Amino acid sequence: MRKFIFSLAAFFATILSMQQVKAQISAVAETTAEIVSTLQITKETDLNFGSMFSPRNGGGTVTVNTDNQRTASSVQLATATGQSVTAAQFKVSGEPNAVFTITFPYSCNVVNIDNPDAKMLVDNFTSNVTSPATLDANGEKIIKIGATLHVYDYQAVGTYKNTADLRLTVVYN
Numbered sequence: 001m002r003k004f005i006f007s008l009a010a011f012f013a014t015i016l017s018m019q020q021v022k023a024q025i026s027a028v029a030e031t032t033a034e035i036v037s038t039l040q041i042t043k044e045t046d047l048n049f050g051s052m053f054s055p056r057n058g059g060g061t062v063t064v065n066t067d068n069q070r071t072a073s074s075v076q077l078a079t080a081t082g083q084s085v086t087a088a089q090f091k092v093s094g095e096p097n098a099v100f101t102i103t104f105p106y107s108c109n110v111v112n113i114d115n116p117d118a119k120m121l122v123d124n125f126t127s128n129v130t131s132p133a134t135l136d137a138n139g140e141k142i143i144k145i146g147a148t149l150h151v152y153d154y155q156a157v158g159t160y161k162n163t164a165d166l167r168l169t170v171v172y173n
Contacts, residue, residue: 036094036095036098036172037093037094037095037139038094039092039093039094039098039100039170039171039172040092040093040094041090041091041092041093041168041170042090042091042093043088043089043090044089044090044091044142045086045087045088045089046086046088047064047086047087047088047122047145047146047147047166048064048083048084048085048086049062049064049070049085049149050062050064050070050077050078050079050081050083050084050085051077051078051079051081051083052072052075052076052077052078052151053075053076053077053078054151054153054154054155054156054157055074055075055076055151055152055153055154055155056153056154057074057153058074058153059074059075059150059151059152059153059155060072060073060074060075060150060151061073061074061075061148061149061150061151062075062077062148062149062151063124063146063147063148063149064085064086064087064146064147064149065087065126065146066087066126066127066128066144066145066146067087067144068084068085068086068087069085070085075151087128087144087145087146088144088145088146088166088168089142089143089144089145090142090143090144090145090168091140091141091142091143092133092135092140092141092142092143092170093135093139093140094135094139094172095135095139095172096135096136096137096138096139097134097135097136097137097139098134098135098139098172099132099133099134099135099172099173100132100133100134100135100141100170100171100172100173101131101132101133101170101171101173102127102129102131102132102133102143102168102169102170103131103168103169103170104125104127104145104166104167104168104169105125105165105166105167106123106125107121107122107123108121108122108123108162108165108166109121109122109162109165110122110149110160110161110162111160111161111162111163112156112158112159112160113158113159113160113161114158114159115156115158118155118156118158118160119160120149120150120151120152120155120160121149121150122147122148122149122150122162122166123147123148123150124147124148125145125146125147126145126146126147127143127144127145127146128142128143128144129141129143129144132173143168145166145168
């Protein structure tokens with residue numbers, strides 16, 4: 001039995017010694033990943049066109065720019081109501097100096113809260129920031145949105161609001 005084990009060991013030693021030895025070299029790559037903070041967007045101010053009178057000769061428009069200035073075409077503005085005219089304002093937060101894209105709707109409707117059949121179109125959105133935009137060194141950016149309100153002939157009296165269709169969307173590039 002010892003002879004057999006010795007012969008078997010010699011056989012394997014012979015076979016292993018016949019294998020060609022090849023030079024090997026290798027390199028190691030470091031693998032990394034970084035989890036960044038997600039973009040956050042917070043509404044700070046609503047878009048408010050203020051008060052106006054219903055047109056009687058064909059309708060018109062009221063525009064609020066990103067500097068909270070209001071202009072009208074074929075609509076008489078009411079100024080004694082004490083309502084503030086404001087562009088919508090959003091605060092975007094995320095990774096410092098990160099680049100992101102901004103999208104907002106093509107248009108939306110505001111609806112009379114007492115008469116849901118009475119609507120006005122809001123479109124021609126403008127922004128104080130061009131897209132793509134860059135967050136500052138603190139990871140913040142203020143975005144102001146202005147737009148045009150279409151006031152129709154004999155528009156129903158009342159307060160008009162939208163629910164959720166004036167949605168500003170931001171995404172990292």
